[in-house]
Amino acid sequence: MTEREKILGRIREALVSPAPGPAMHDTGREPGLDAVPAAGSRQWLPKVGDTFAERLELFRKNTAELKARFELVDSPQALADRLVALRDTEAWKKVGVHQGELTGPAVEVLGLPVCRTDTDYNVADLESCDVGITECDALVAQTGSVLITSRSAGGRALSVLPPHHVVLARREQLIADLPEAFSLLKRKYAPDYPSFLSFITGPSRTGDIERILVLGAHGPKKLTILCV
Amino acid sequence: MSAPVKEFKQQAARLTHDLRHRELIQTALGKYELVRDKSQRAFQDWEAARNAAAQIKWEGINHLEEHLTQFVRLLESRGTQVHWASTGQQARELILGIIRRQNARSLVKSKAMTSEEIHLNEALAAVGLEVVESDLGEFIVQLRREPPYHIVFPAMHLSRGEISDLFRRELGSAPTQNPEELTMIARRVLRQKYLAADIGLTGANFAVAETGMISITENEGNARLTAALPRTMITLLGIEKILPHFEDLALFLPMLATMGTGQPLTCYNSFYGGPRQPGESDGPEEFHVILLDNRRTELLADPEQRDALHCIRCGGCLNVCPVFRNIGGHTYGTTYSGPIGSVLTPHLRGLNQWQHLSHASSLCGACTEVCPVKINLHHHLLHNRRNAAARKPAFGQKLAFRIFAAIVTHPTLYQMAKSAGRLLQPLHPLVKGTRLDPAYAWTHTRDLPRVAPQTFKEYWRARKSVPPENDRRAATPHP
Amino acid sequence: MTVTLFVPCFVDLMFPEVGISVVQVLERLGHQVECPEQIACCGQPAYNSGYWAEARRVAVPVLERLSGAEAVVIPSGSCGAMLHVFYPELFAGTPHEDAARKLSARCFEFSDFLVTRLGVTDLGARFPAKATFHDGCHGLRELKTHDQPRRLLAQVRGLQLLEMKEKVCCGFGGTFAAKFPMISTAMGEVKCAQAAETGAEYIISNDSSCLMHIQGLLGRQGSKMRTLHLAQVLAQT
Numbered sequence: 001m002t003e004r005e006k007i008l009g010r011i012r013e014a015l016v017s018p019a020p021g022p023a024m025h026d027t028g029r030e031p032g033l034d035a036v037p038a039a040g041s042r043q044w045l046p047k048v049g050d051t052f053a054e055r056l057e058l059f060r061k062n063t064a065e066l067k068a069r070f071e072l073v074d075s076p077q078a079l080a081d082r083l084v085a086l087r088d089t090e091a092w093k094k095v096g097v098h099q100g101e102l103t104g105p106a107v108e109v110l111g112l113p114v115c116r117t118d119t120d121y122n123v124a125d126l127e128s129c130d131v132g133i134t135e136c137d138a139l140v141a142q143t144g145s146v147l148i149t150s151r152s153a154g155g156r157a158l159s160v161l162p163p164h165h166v167v168l169a170r171r172e173q174l175i176a177d178l179p180e181a182f183s184l185l186k187r188k189y190a191p192d193y194p195s196f197l198s199f200i201t202g203p204s205r206t207g208d209i210e211r212i213l214v215l216g217a218h219g220p221k222k223l224t225i226l227c228v
Numbered sequence: 229m230s231a232p233v234k235e236f237k238q239q240a241a242r243l244t245h246d247l248r249h250r251e252l253i254q255t256a257l258g259k260y261e262l263v264r265d266k267s268q269r270a271f272q273d274w275e276a277a278r279n280a281a282a283q284i285k286w287e288g289i290n291h292l293e294e295h296l297t298q299f300v301r302l303l304e305s306r307g308t309q310v311h312w313a314s315t316g317q318q319a320r321e322l323i324l325g326i327i328r329r330q331n332a333r334s335l336v337k338s339k340a341m342t343s344e345e346i347h348l349n350e351a352l353a354a355v356g357l358e359v360v361e362s363d364l365g366e367f368i369v370q371l372r373r374e375p376p377y378h379i380v381f382p383a384m385h386l387s388r389g390e391i392s393d394l395f396r397r398e399l400g401s402a403p404t405q406n407p408e409e410l411t412m413i414a415r416r417v418l419r420q421k422y423l424a425a426d427i428g429l430t431g432a433n434f435a436v437a438e439t440g441m442i443s444i445t446e447n448e449g450n451a452r453l454t455a456a457l458p459r460t461m462i463t464l465l466g467i468e469k470i471l472p473h474f475e476d477l478a479l480f481l482p483m484l485a486t487m488g489t490g491q492p493l494t495c496y497n498s499f500y501g502g503p504r505q506p507g508e509s510d511g512p513e514e515f516h517v518i519l520l521d522n523r524r525t526e527l528l529a530d531p532e533q534r535d536a537l538h539c540i541r542c543g544g545c546l547n548v549c550p551v552f553r554n555i556g557g558h559t560y561g562t563t564y565s566g567p568i569g570s571v572l573t574p575h576l577r578g579l580n581q582w583q584h585l586s587h588a589s590s591l592c593g594a595c596t597e598v599c600p601v602k603i604n605l606h607h608h609l610l611h612n613r614r615n616a617a618a619r620k621p622a623f624g625q626k627l628a629f630r631i632f633a634a635i636v637t638h639p640t641l642y643q644m645a646k647s648a649g650r651l652l653q654p655l656h657p658l659v660k661g662t663r664l665d666p667a668y669a670w671t672h673t674r675d676l677p678r679v680a681p682q683t684f685k686e687y688w689r690a691r692k693s694v695p696p697e698n699d700r701r702a703a704t705p706h707p
Numbered sequence: 708m709t710v711t712l713f714v715p716c717f718v719d720l721m722f723p724e725v726g727i728s729v730v731q732v733l734e735r736l737g738h739q740v741e742c743p744e745q746i747a748c749c750g751q752p753a754y755n756s757g758y759w760a761e762a763r764r765v766a767v768p769v770l771e772r773l774s775g776a777e778a779v780v781i782p783s784g785s786c787g788a789m790l791h792v793f794y795p796e797l798f799a800g801t802p803h804e805d806a807a808r809k810l811s812a813r814c815f816e817f818s819d820f821l822v823t824r825l826g827v828t829d830l831g832a833r834f835p836a837k838a839t840f841h842d843g844c845h846g847l848r849e850l851k852t853h854d855q856p857r858r859l860l861a862q863v864r865g866l867q868l869l870e871m872k873e874k875v876c877c878g879f880g881g882t883f884a885a886k887f888p889m890i891s892t893a894m895g896e897v898k899c900a901q902a903a904e905t906g907a908e909y910i911i912s913n914d915s916s917c918l919m920h921i922q923g924l925l926g927r928q929g930s931k932m933r934t935l936h937l938a939q940v941l942a943q944t
Contacts, residue, residue, distance in 0.1 A: 002312070003311075003312040003313065003314050003318065004312040006312075006314055007312050007314060007467065007519070007521050007525065008293050008296070008297070010521070010525035010528075010529075011292050011293045011296070011467075011525055011528060012293055013529065014525050014526075014528035014529035015290060015291075015292065015293070015528065017529070017531045018290075018531060019286070019289075019290060019531040019532075019534040019535065020531070021286065022279075022282040022283045022285070022286035022535070022602065040276075040280065041277070041280060041475070041478050041479040043272060043273065043276070044271055044272050044273040044274070044276045044277040044280065044479075045271060045272065045277070045478070045479070045482060046270040046271060046272065046482075046492070047272055062492075098509075117509050117510065118509055119509050120509060120510075121509060121510070123423060123457060123510075124423070127423060143482070143492060143493045145493060150505075150508050150509075150510075150511065151507075151508070154509065155456075155508060155509040155510040155511065156452070156455065156456035156510050156511050157453070157456040157457060157510050160449050160452045160453060160456065160496075161453065161456070161457075177478075178477075178478035178481065178482065179475055179478040181478070182474050182475040182477065182478050183475070185474070186474065190439075193439060193441070193501050194501075194505065194508065195306065195500060195501050195502040195503065195504060195505045195508060195511055195515075196455070196456075196498065196499070196500055196501075196508075196511060197441075197498065197499045198452070198496060198497065198498035198499070199481070199493070199496070199497040199498075200495070200496060201493045201494065201495050201496070201497075202495050203495075204447070204448055204449040204495060204496075205447050205448070205495055206364045206365075206411060206447055206448050207381070207447070207489065208363075208364040208365035208368070208381065208382070208383050209364070209383070209386075209388055209391055209407040209410055209411065210256070210386075210387060210388055210407065211256050211259055211260065211381070211384070212388075212407045214407050214408045214411040215408075216411075216412075216415070217364055217411055217414075217415060217447065217448035217449060217450070218362065218415055218418065218419075218422075218448045218449040218450040218453060219448065219449020219450075219452060219453070219495070219496065220449070237887075240887065240889055240890055241889045244889040244890055244892070244893035245889070245893075250893070250897070254897070550875050550876045550878065550894045550897070551890055551894070553897075554890055554893040554894055554897070555890060555893075587756075587883070587886060587887070588883070588886075588887050588890060589880065589883065590844065590876050590878055590879065590880025590881075590883045590891070590894070591755065591844070591845075591880060591881075591883075592844035592848070592875075592876035592880070593844055593845075593847075593848035593849065594844075594848070594875070594876070596848070597848055610754075610755065610757070612757075613755070613756060613757030614757040614759055615757070616757055617756065617757030617758050617759075618757070618759075621758070625756060625758065626758055626761065629752070629753040629756065629758045629761035629762075630761055630764070632748075632752065632753065632761075632765075633750075633753065633761050633764040633765045634764075636716065636746075636747040636748040636765055637745070637746075637747075637764065637765060637768050639744060639745055639747075642747050646720065649720070669884075669885040669886075669888045670884065670885060670888065670923070672888060673888060673889075673892040673923075673924070673927060674892065674895075674920065674923030674924050674926070674927055675922070675923045675926035675927055676923065677721045677722070677919055677922070677923070678721070679720050679721060680720065680721055680722070680723045682723060683719050683720050683723050684714050684718060684719045684723035684725075684726035684727065684742075685714070685719050685742075685744055685747075686723075687723055687726075687727060688726075688742050688744070689744070
């Protein structure tokens with residue numbers, strides 16, 4: 001018998017005796033499980049408004065609290081201008097990027113040496129970049145998060161290895177909440193999911209030293225989200 | 229007294245007298261509680277969320293075979309190598325096997341409590357492998373050669389000064405009181421390790437059955453790097469981490485963050501379903517997932533306490549536990565400390581040897597009150613106590629309780645015991661506070677009240693012959 | 708109505724004034740009080756230590772003696788929880804299971820009885836002092852008695868109630884206090900410090916076992932704070 005068979009066998013045997021229904025000890029509820037309890041989670045999670053304006057405001061508020069930089073720009077030209085301005089204030093010398101509708105023109109306008117992560121690349125090359133520029137799958141208003149996958153953001157390392165992560169997004173990508181984000185992932189990718197998916201909620205941080213917040217523990221110290 | 233009990237009592241005695249430790253922990257946890265409460269209030273209905281989370285976990289655990297099978301099938305369909313380990317020993321051997329086959333010389337780890345549970349680091353060091361803990365808190369305690377103090381905040385017990393000294397000694401860095409500078413020192417050191425490591429080893433917070441993915445929650449980004457750069461990735465997780473559906477994470481990730489650190493959401497919540505796929509530009513060539521039993525199936529077989537397997541390892545119960553706050557995480561001497569540790573350890577490591585953790589509690593119930601998945605924690609401590617007494621009764625205690633039962637159910641015996649108490653009481657000051665004092669456990673630190681000149685029952689008996697209106701006895705404040 | 712008073716062993720032996728205060732309050736409200744002599748303990752010490760058979764030896768006479776009671780009032784959260792919450796579990800699967808459940812439904816902690824069952828909050832009490840309230844954990848979490856004591860105290864003339872910053876266990880925990888005295892003491896010290904921070908002269912609670920532990924520490928510290936049971940405050944006129 002393989003270990004798998006042994007373990008599954010033990011599980012089967014163990015579950016012969018039924019356990020009391022969930023959390024009976026203080027609700028006195030009748031046992032009766034909802035089909036998919038999390039489908040209702042929207043009603044319990046923090047509230048999100050129904051309009052774009054409300055969601056935008058919430059996303060703005062959350063990213064500010066997270067110490068991520070968020071800017072909504074009016075046009076592709078404005079986006080290009082912002083990027084150039086950032087290049088100068090942040091003194092970028094080399095850029096990591098992947099191919100995309102928004103990232104393509106961005107790289108052009110920056111005019112800097114580039115490390116592309118669309119196919120096999122040299123990690124040392126990426127390590128020497130000052131910034132990683134990616135697109136995303138969604139911006140989540142409820143939490144101020146950026147949703148990415150290895151397919152939408154140029155692999156696993158581009159958005160986490162360089163000390164600054166810049167996200168280029170379209171305003172249609174702003175969604176309400178986490179439940180919607182999971183629906184989106186299913187619609188977009190199932191059954192052939194990328195091997196890596198992630199919610200990025202602010203720049204990297206730690207509270208391990210006396211619970212004092214420090215940014216840039218291992219991942220990027222700066223997160224900038226530009227939305228056109 | 230067996231060794232773990234003795235160790236526990238010695239450590240507890242030391243820590244409970246350490247006022248500096250008491251102050252440090254109270255302050256840290258006070259800060260945590262403020263943010264935790266704020267995040268909880270942001271939920272439209274935290275209690276309903278808890279009920280749903282309890283239900284989801286119940287579903288996952290009580291249909292574990294079905295969910296695990298689906299989880300594994302999907303992982304394997306993407307080229308993941310899934311291994312099953314009945315014991316910690318087997319898990320270690322599996323990992324060592326992977327290391328040998330690759331001639332790996334260095335391994336970078338992100339936080340994995342299961343790896344602590346199976347004492348992996350020692351086993352790896354023994355074969356000459358360089359093992360680096362990348363989580364800052366774990367990195368710190370690794371340098372100190374001590375186990376993590378708390379499952380979420382491994383270095384909670386250390387001040388910045390102590391960390392500065394540690395880095396100076398072990399890394400040769402310049403001393404600094406600035407937490408940012410200290411973090412940057414660690415960042416620089418660890419960066420090189422990620423880039424060079426042959427193998428990345430992670431734990432997992434959840435195992436999503438519906439999509440065949442492991443979910444990792446972190447703030448620092450070290451797990452993301454561990455899962456991105458090395459050629460081989462190994463994830464070690466307990467079989468109980470199962471969540472049935474992908475969207476369950478929409479509920480669990482915010483709840484884990486709220487209880488774990490007080491954040492609305494942790495910085496990085498990442499899901500991994502396989503090694504680098506065709507068309508992907510990076511990621512490990514090999515992805516191994518090791519499913520660990522290590523006596524979890526024994527707990528599963530106990531329907532009364534099965535819900536202890538619902539635990540999402542948020543650390544919320546540790547944070548509220550007044551016992552934990554006063555004795556600290558190391559005193560428990562176990563991988564999992566605090567209330568959940570006290571519930572689990574007898575099942576994972578033996579009831580007789582570890583029952584004392586279930587006794588070292590006032591059963592205040594604060595743990596049960598905060599648990600996001602509504603595990604009946606403090607009642608399980610009672611269940612462990614009952615099981616331990618049934619399996620191997622302590623003769624002295626059993627006898628004492630039988631005598632006590634006889635006394636309190638027979639008024640004559642009760643009367644006699646009371647009279648004896650009254651007689652001996654004036655003699656008590658002679659031995660009070662000394663080793664001869666039968667009440668030493670109490671009088672060592674506390675005054676003992678006297679048996680009242682007239683007990684309530686005596687008053688009641690007397691009163692029956694005195695009409696209530698004439699009873700002018702005022703209920704005077706306690707002297 | 709006829710109220711059956713269950714007097715915990717430590718109240719009987721060491722804090723009879725608590726029992727007397729309960730009687731005074733209930734009689735002032737026009738109820739008749741009876742107190743069965745033969746039962747002295749709810750059985751919690753043995754239950755908490757895991758010796759459930761021994762606990763049942765103590766609890767069965769309690770079940771039998773209280774079976775006819777209209778309402779059982781217990782001036783202690785911990786004993787109250789034992790009767791109301793834990794008796795059904797202790798007797799599950801035994802011939803007494805049904806009786807335990809029936810009794811449980813008729814058991815009330817003192818403040819809960821007054822406020823929830825009788826609908827009374829104003830007892831005409833007067834106690835001009837600064838005080839804080841310590842919630843015994845069994846009462847607070849097993850019986851959910853949080854508001855009831857506070858609503859009663861709000862009606863006490865002259866009383867200024869100052870809340871502590873946390874609702875945390877005092878560290879008594881029954882046999883825990885003797886088995887792990889250093890932890891119990893540390894927890895108690897934290898409690899005393901938080902009480903002192905409020906500036907209160909008195910610590911009031913609905914559980915004398917907690918008060919015994921807290922007063923024991925206060926005495927050793929030479930503190931001027933005194934402990935009082937809720938019933939004693941409500942009996943003051």
